[in-house]
Amino acid sequence: MTPTAQFWLLIVALGIGTWSMRSWPIILHGRVPHPPWLVRLLKHVPVAALTALVVPGALYLHRGIAYSFAPARTIAAVAALIVAVRTKNVLATLGVGMGVLWLAQMALTALG
Amino acid sequence: MQNSGRAPRTRHSLLTGILGVLPILVGVVPFGMVAGAAVRQAGFGVVESIGMSVVVFAGASQIAATTLLGGGAPLWVALGTALVINARMFIYGVSIAPLLSDAPGWLRPILGYMLVDQNYASTMTDGRFRDDVDIVWYYFGGGASLWIVWQISSVAGALLGPFIPTSWGLEFAVPLVFLAMLAPSLKDGTAIGVAVVTGVAAAIFVPLMPLQSGLIVAILVGMAYGAWSDRPKPDEAS
Numbered sequence: 255m256t257p258t259a260q261f262w263l264l265i266v267a268l269g270i271g272t273w274s275m276r277s278w279p280i281i282l283h284g285r286v287p288h289p290p291w292l293v294r295l296l297k298h299v300p301v302a303a304l305t306a307l308v309v310p311g312a313l314y315l316h317r318g319i320a321y322s323f324a325p326a327r328t329i330a331a332v333a334a335l336i337v338a339v340r341t342k343n344v345l346a347t348l349g350v351g352m353g354v355l356w357l358a359q360m361a362l363t364a365l366g
Numbered sequence: 367m368q369n370s371g372r373a374p375r376t377r378h379s380l381l382t383g384i385l386g387v388l389p390i391l392v393g394v395v396p397f398g399m400v401a402g403a404a405v406r407q408a409g410f411g412v413v414e415s416i417g418m419s420v421v422v423f424a425g426a427s428q429i430a431a432t433t434l435l436g437g438g439a440p441l442w443v444a445l446g447t448a449l450v451i452n453a454r455m456f457i458y459g460v461s462i463a464p465l466l467s468d469a470p471g472w473l474r475p476i477l478g479y480m481l482v483d484q485n486y487a488s489t490m491t492d493g494r495f496r497d498d499v500d501i502v503w504y505y506f507g508g509g510a511s512l513w514i515v516w517q518i519s520s521v522a523g524a525l526l527g528p529f530i531p532t533s534w535g536l537e538f539a540v541p542l543v544f545l546a547m548l549a550p551s552l553k554d555g556t557a558i559g560v561a562v563v564t565g566v567a568a569a570i571f572v573p574l575m576p577l578q579s580g581l582i583v584a585i586l587v588g589m590a591y592g593a594w595s596d597r598p599k600p601d602e603a604s
Contacts, residue, residue, distance in 0.1 A: 260441055261410050261432075262417065267445050268431055269421035272452045277478025279459030283467050291593065292460075298592030299461040299585070300490040301557050302564045303454055304548040306584040307483060309568040311541030321573035327538060334542050338549035344389035347546035348539060355535055 326362055330355035379499040383507025386488045391515045393543030394484065396536035398519030401428045403527020408436020415524035419517055424482060425540075427451040430578065447577040454582055457589075458486045462505075465494055469502045477502070480509025487547045556595045564588030 255263070279286075310316075312331030315324040334351030341347070398419070405415035410432075418428050427448035434444035458481055466477055485508045493504040523530075530536065552558050567587040571580030 257435075258410060258414065261408075261414055261435060264431055264435055264441055264444055264448075265414070265418050265421050268427065268448050271445070271449045272422055272424050272427065272455065273475075273479055275449075275452055275456040276459050276481040277475050279456065279463045280466055280469075280478045280481070281471075281474045283463035288464070294593040294596055295589045296457075296461040297596070298556075298560045298589045299457055300487065301548065301551050301560045302585045302588030302592065303458065303483070304487060304544050304551070305561045305564040305588065306454075306568045306572075306581050307544040308541045308548060309565045309584075310572040310581070311538065312545070313569055314573060316573075319576075327535075330538070331541070331545065334545055335549070338546045339552070342546075342550045344543060344546040345392060347549075348389075348392060348542050351542040351545070352535075352539065355538055359533075359535070 326355055326358035329358045375500060376503050379501075379503035380507035382496065382499050383488070383493060383504035383509075384511045386492050386504065387484060387508040387511050390484045390488065390543055390547070391511065393539045394512060394515050395519045396539045397425050398516045399523030399527060399530065400537050401425050401432075402520035402523025402525075403530065404429050404432045404436075404523075406524050406527055408432045410436070412521065412524045415520055416517070419520040422448075423479065423513065423516065424452050424455070425516070426578075450577045450579050451581065454585055455481055457582075457585065458483075462486060462489060465489065465501050466505065468500070473502070473506075477505065477509070480506070480513065482509070482512060483544065484512055484547075485509045487544070491547055491551050556592060559595055560588045560592040563591040 308331070310321075311327070313323065313328055314321040315327070316322075330351050333354040334347050337343075337350045338347040401419065402415045405418060406412075418432065422428050422431075430451055431444045431448035434447055435441065459478065462481065466474070469477055485505060488508050489501065489505045493499060493501055493508070496504070548561065552561055564584050564587060568580065568584035571583045572578065574580060575583065
């Protein structure tokens with residue numbers, strides 16, 4: 255199989271698999287029971303999922319499977335967290351986070 | 367009389383959903399560009415990058431699958447990794463399904479296709495607290511906006527990506543946007559506890575566990591902590 259054919263196979267298989275995981279709970283809703291313990295667990299999905307999406311990117315750089323601590327990112331993420339809590343504004347958080355990242359990268363490079 | 371006012375309400379809901387994701391779109395653009403550029407870096411063309419973004423429509427998994435296959439990993443490893451990364455969407459689906467239960471059967475497969483981190487977060491942290499919108503159309507408006515911006519920026523990334531220096535760190539915009547969406551949800555002790563527990567678990571497990579499966583473990587640990595923290599006390603159990 256050529257690399258391009260392999261890539262298309264990957265696209266189709268990943269597309270079907272991803273669509274299934276996202277869609278079946280929505281399609282079948284109402285036909286599957288929601289016991290109270292499940293409701294209690296699901297209540298916390300938004301906070302848990304968003305945190306899990308933030309933390310690795312705020313602490314580490316990763317290339318392939320190798321993770322390395324990235325202090326500039328951590329400094330920038332802390333600054334962005336303060337702005338996010340204070341302003342609740344996505345654009346302000348993004349602006350301060352990226353600005354501090356660039357400053358911290360320059361400062362850390364200068365310090366050697 | 368029953369029908370009067372329904373179309374304006376649908377339009378208002380769509381518009382509110384679009385406005386809800388508007389600031390998030392700023393973070394989607396660099397993310398989409400990285401996903402598009404990754405396809406070129408892996409040695410494939412612009413058509414393949416469009417195919418990937420349209421068929422899969424799930425950023426982190428697209429980047430992982432593309433870079434793994436391009437780096438010589440077997441097809442099943444690339445596929446398995448990407449599916450593990452997307453397994454959190456099953457949890458999103460179970461969590462958001464009650465809100466979308468008014469949607470007709472024909473619409474549900476499309477709503478499922480639109481279930482990405484940003485649309486889930488916008489609906490769960492903003493849309494569901496508004497009583498002036500139909501949540502299904504709010505969600506649809508956000509999903510459609512994200513889809514359009516994702517496709518445009520991933521094509522732009524496939525075309526321009528090779529010229530953007532990695533030292534700009536543009537992909538850092540992605541966690542920053544999630545951070546901004548997280549902050550308003552941290553309004554009580556339980557929520558802060560869930561964030562701390564999940565954050566520590568993610569910091570430990572994501573680098574240690576294979577195939578980014580640490581992400582799901584961290585989410586499950588945080589959910590379990592939250593449910594335990596909210597458990598019915600013996601004297602108020604019903």
